[in-house]
Amino acid sequence: MKKLPPLIKIAVVDDHQLFRVGVVALLSDYNDMEVVLEASNGKDLLTQLKKTTPHLVLLDIEMPEMNGIETTLALKKEYPDIKIIILTMHNEEEFIFDLMNKGANGFLPKDKSVETVVDAIYSVMQKGYYYNDQITQAIIKGNSGHLKAPELFNKAASLTEREIEIIKLICEQKTNREIGELLFISARTVDNHKTNIFTKIGSKTTIGIVMFAMQAKLIS
Amino acid sequence: MKKLPPLIKIAVVDDHQLFRVGVVALLSDYNDMEVVLEASNGKDLLTQLKKTTPHLVLLDIEMPEMNGIETTLALKKEYPDIKIIILTMHNEEEFIFDLMNKGANGFLPKDKSVETVVDAIYSVMQKGYYYNDQITQAIIKGNSGHLKAPELFNKAASLTEREIEIIKLICEQKTNREIGELLFISARTVDNHKTNIFTKIGSKTTIGIVMFAMQAKLIS
C-alpha cells in the first residue's frame, strides 16, 4: 500500500463550471485533498499543467476542443505519473475498455455520492486503481462479448479518407452513380469502395454502413 | 415588472448528485433564493412536489426514468405556475423549440457562470422568461430553417407501431423478404409500409429511413 501525500492535489477537468464548483465545494471539507487546477477541456488542462502539477485528474469524457479520451492519451504520454479518474455518464460505459488501455486509473459515474468520489480518490492514490461495482460488472461482461466502442474506433480508423468521403455521401442518400458524378469517378469504383468498406466494418449491406457511420459518429 | 418573492424557492432536478450539490453550494451565497427540493429525475420531482412547491425548477434534459421533456409537459399541466429553466448541454439546442412550446421559461447552458445562473433565475421570476445569446441566436436561426428536433418528433409521432417495427428491422439490415418472413406478411406489404414511411418522413430511400431512425432515436 502506497503512502498518501500529505495533500492530494487534484485537477478537475469538465466543461461545466457548475460541476467543477460542485467538486471544489465538496472536496473543501477534506483537509488532505485540494483542487489546485480547474480546466474546461483537455487543451486547457495541458496548458495549465505547465504551471501546476496535480497528483490526480478528475476527467470528463465529453468536452469541446479536446475530449477525455484524447486527453487521457496525451496525459499518460507526457505526465505518466498523474493518476486519472474518468467521470462517466450513463451512456459512456462502452468507452471504459478503450480508456483502460489508454491508462485511466479509475472510472466514476457522475451521479455517485460525495463519499464515493473521495473513496475513489484515495483508492487510486493508494492502490493505483478504482473500479466501482457497475464498472467491474461491465468489465466482467466485457469478457463475454460487447466491446462496442473500441471495436467501432478500430474499424473507423482502418477506413481511408476516400472511403469516409463515400460513406458520408451514402448517408446523404446518394446512389452509386450520383456519388460517382460528385467525385468524378465511375459508379463502379464507388461500388468497389463500398465492397472494401463492407469487409472493413464487417457489414454486408449499405444499411450496415449507415448504422456504422452513425454509431461511430463519422456523421452526426 | 413582477415583484420578486422574498425567498425564491428552487428545485434542482438532475441525476448527477455532484451537480445538484454544486448548485446548492452556489446559490447558498444568495439570501433571496434557496434550493428547497432536489430530485434525480422527473418522477422523483413529481413525487416530492406533493410536499413542497418551489417557484422555479432547474431541469436537466437527459435523465433516467423521466426526462426533461416529459417532465416539462407534466409540470406545466399539473403546476402551471411553476417556472422552468431547462439546463442544456452542448448538443441539445435542437430541443428548445419543442420545449418552448411545452412551456419552458428559459434555457441555460450548463457551462455558464454562477452569475448567469442567478441572472436567469431573476429574469424568469420577474419577466417570465430568460434566453441567453446562444439560445436567442438559435431561435433567430430557427426561423430560417433548421427546426430539427421538433420536426423529427412530429414525424416520428405520425408513424404507426407496425411501421416502427419495420423500421427497426430495416435498421437490422433485413431485406423486405426477411422482414416479411419475420412478421408473417408478404414482402409486398413490407414494401408498401416502406412507401408509407417514405411519405411520412419525407424521404425517398431506405438509407433515409435509417438516418431518420437514428436521429429521431427510434433506435440507438
Next chain:
DNA sequence: CTTTTTATAGGTAAATTTACCTATACGATT
C-alpha cells in the same frame, strides 16, 4: 353509421445494388 386509417397483398417495369471476378497505376514501405 359513414369516413379514414391501418394493415394486408398483388403486378410490372425500371433502377439499383450485390456478388463474384479481373486489372492497371501510383505512392509509400520494406
Next chain:
DNA sequence: AATCGTATAGGTAAATTTACCTATAAAAAG
C-alpha cells in the same frame, strides 16, 4: 527492386428495391 495499400474501372448475372398503380378487410374516428 519488390511489395502493399489505395484508387481507379470493367463485366455479368442475380437479387433487391423502387415507382407506379389497384384493391380488400378490419379497426378507429368522426
